[in-house]
Amino acid sequence: MKRYSAFALAREALSNHMGWERAWAAPQPKAAYDVIIIGAGGHGLATAYYLGKNFGITNVAILEKGWLGGGNTGRNTTIIRSNYLQDSSAAIYEKARSLYETLSQDLNYNAMFSPRGVMMLAQTHHEVRGYQRTAHANALQGVVTEFISPQRVKDLCPILNIDGPRYPVLGALWQARGGTGRHDAVAWGYARACSAMGMDILQNCEVKGITSANGMVTGVDTTKGYIGTKKIGIVVAGHSGQVADMAGFRLPVEAVALQALVSEPIKPCMDVVVMANTVHGYMSQSDKGEMVIGGGTDGFNNFTQRGSFHHIEETLRALIETFPIISRLKMLRQWGGIVDMTGDRSPIISKTPVGNCFINCGWGTGGFKAIPGSGWAMAELMAKGEPGPLAAEFDMWRFKEGRFIDESVAAGVAH
């Protein structure tokens, strides 16, 4: 694979850019692979990448029922932060955030990580106490966050109205090295790197069944035929329940649609990410100038990847008091993704009741930020057959045994 560089760009400019290779190959399935990853979203692709990079396992196929990155990975609002409360969460999200810092160099693909700073507004006294507690926990975990004053909030984001009549801003939890990334580029960068290692990315290849013998997986039935394998990683977000069902076990996960919308592009007016959890909305400005606005989940289980009118109204009504300037903006697009919610709002990275079948799911409304760390931990689990320190607490049996990793404060709002 040719390296992307300024020299390559100059060279290609001389030949009308006709010499670029395809970013990833489009192979036909082989009869069998050492490892099959189901789901070519960010988490599945990152798992494959770190299997190759960290463990030298490259006889891998990544099976995707649609197009790679077409699930939640290409539908999210791209917030990256690691200011979670519990030690095991902070560890994996901080691992991911730190990998994002150098991801573009690592993948030789511009993932556009933008550490512009993330603030979570405290608009009730309860939130002040909650975020101060998180800031103290983060200090112990080595995650750099601070609780900042209303004036500092205003200085960092002048378009904010901090004196709203119902919910004045009382402070914020601020993570200066949080920010955003380019969601498609993260998927494309990992895909290109996997393809360069000789892995097969099979798009339009839906898994319809999982076969096993003597309690161990043996292969998958797909829309492109049967493919044998020794190990399977299920990494399908909102479809985890169905695919687990194919393998013969149940998961404590429910699927709901989560919605977002963007406005028409406007001049730069906001260079941080702001989340207002009390009123339930969050906003950042994209490089194109659109205001990227996140709403909530639908209040019922469903599999539609579309937006709905009442979400536009509810989300904007919630945000306008804090961001009065958006009251005159036209909204351009809205959409939805199917997220996989667990009861403690923490993920599952786990062995399963079926031998050599592993599961990575439950990232819910906030898994984009976790992609590199999740892939790192899942690859370790799949390569060694046992979880490493990053994944150790996230097994699926914690729901049976009451070992919850409660992140309802950090992840209760969609971001």
Ligand SMILES: Cc1cc2nc3c(=O)[nH]c(=O)nc-3n(C[C@H](O)[C@H](O)[C@H](O)COP(=O)(O)OP(=O)(O)OC[C@H]3O[C@@H](n4cnc5c(N)ncnc54)[C@H](O)[C@@H]3O)c2cc1C
């Ligand atoms: C509107 C919205 C906003 C969000 N905002 C943020 C945010 O700001 N920050 C953040 O950190 N997170 C955010 N998230 C969450 C984040 O997008 C997800 O947690 C993350 O992208 C999940 O990645 P994934 O790889 O697990 O899943 P996906 O990207 O959904 O990938 C799973 C893939 O599996 C495929 N698949 C499913 N079934 C099968 C099958 N049977 N056979 C083959 N393939 C199959 C799907 O087609 C899909 O491509 C948001 C999500 C949404 C919907």
